[in-house]
Amino acid sequence: MGTPFPGGLAWLQERAPGLVPWAWAVNGCLSVLASVLAAMVALSAGFSWVLAAGAVAYAGAWLALR
Numbered sequence: 001m002g003t004p005f006p007g008g009l010a011w012l013q014e015r016a017p018g019l020v021p022w023a024w025a026v027n028g029c030l031s032v033l034a035s036v037l038a039a040m041v042a043l044s045a046g047f048s049w050v051l052a053a054g055a056v057a058y059a060g061a062w063l064a065l066r
Helices: 004-015 017-044 047-065
Strands: none
Touching: 004 017, 004 047, 017 047
């Protein structure tokens, strides 16, 4: 998820170092899936829906850290 990812990795390294490889794997898989999904949503519903979905994803990630 861009810029927050390195900070999240540092946070995870302090609290659960065994999950860092898992975080990299999830990031890699979801990066590929999200790029394809973003293109499909942009073509079918418009780019504003892609931006809204991105905002929801960032909000969800923030809430998951709380």
